[in-house]
Amino acid sequence: MSRASSVVILVILAGVGLGATYLVQHASAPRIAAEQRQIDSRNLLDLLPTDSYDNQPLEQPLTLENSALANSTLLGGYRATKAGQPSAVLLRSQTLGYAGAIDLLIAIDANGKLLGVKTLKQSETPGLGARIADWPNTWLQVFAGKSRTEPADNGWALKKDQGQFDQIAGATITSRAVINAIHDALRYFDEHRQQLIGSSPP
Structure with a gap:
């Protein structure tokens, strides 16, 4: 050949x-x-009780256009519905921790109560602030059931700052950043309830 x-x-x-x-x-x-x-879907929706929605929330994104808040930025969000009625929103939030940006997913029910918080991305110190990424996360579970007004504004702080919450051991800056971002998200929900779920405060 x-x-x-x-x-x-x-x-x-x-x-x-x-x-x-x-x-x-x-x-x-x-x-x-x-x-x-x-x-x-599993990573993002495990904050929602499985019987609390019957749609595909990731296919119903919210247009938030990188809303800058007092201590964080909302990067986007999703709406969960059941039988055609809004049941919850998932807000993607970014705040500045000790070593860099921390991306959170914050789930809030239609009544403004916090369902849960999950860390999506972080670069905090291993063994200290990086524990914010553990899942499930005992420290983050403390916030479930809270709302913008429960506790009152001055309660949304670390105990060492005269607030109501403990910190992650050895991670004061990380803990402050996350508490402030959660409070920001709850405040945003209350102030934009009509846009997010189409109803006024109860």
Whole structure:
């Protein structure tokens, strides 16, 4: 076999291989995307009681346009509904911790009560502030059931700052940042309830 023939055969085989690879990737892309959506859904929606919604909240994003708040920034959010009625919102919040940005997911029910908080991203000190990313998180669970007015504004602080909350041991700055971001989100919910869930305060 001549060298030219060998080159032609190699080129043909390479083309067939590339084509087959493309077809396999193209065929599996929808399945991969669906699996990624399921992973995202589990990661983001495990703050909501499973019987509290019957829609796909991640397919009902809220337009918040990076709202800058007193101590944090809202990056976006999602609305959960049941039988067509809003049951909760999930707000993505970013605040500045000790070592950098902390991204939180904050779930609030239709009455303005906090359902839960989860850390999505952080770069805090390992063994100290980084414990904010543990899941489930005992420290973050303390905030469930709180609202903008329960406790009152001055209660939304660390005990060492005359507030109501303990800190993560050795992580004062991280703890302050997260408390302030949660309070910001609850305040935003109260002030934008009509936009978020389409109803006025009860």
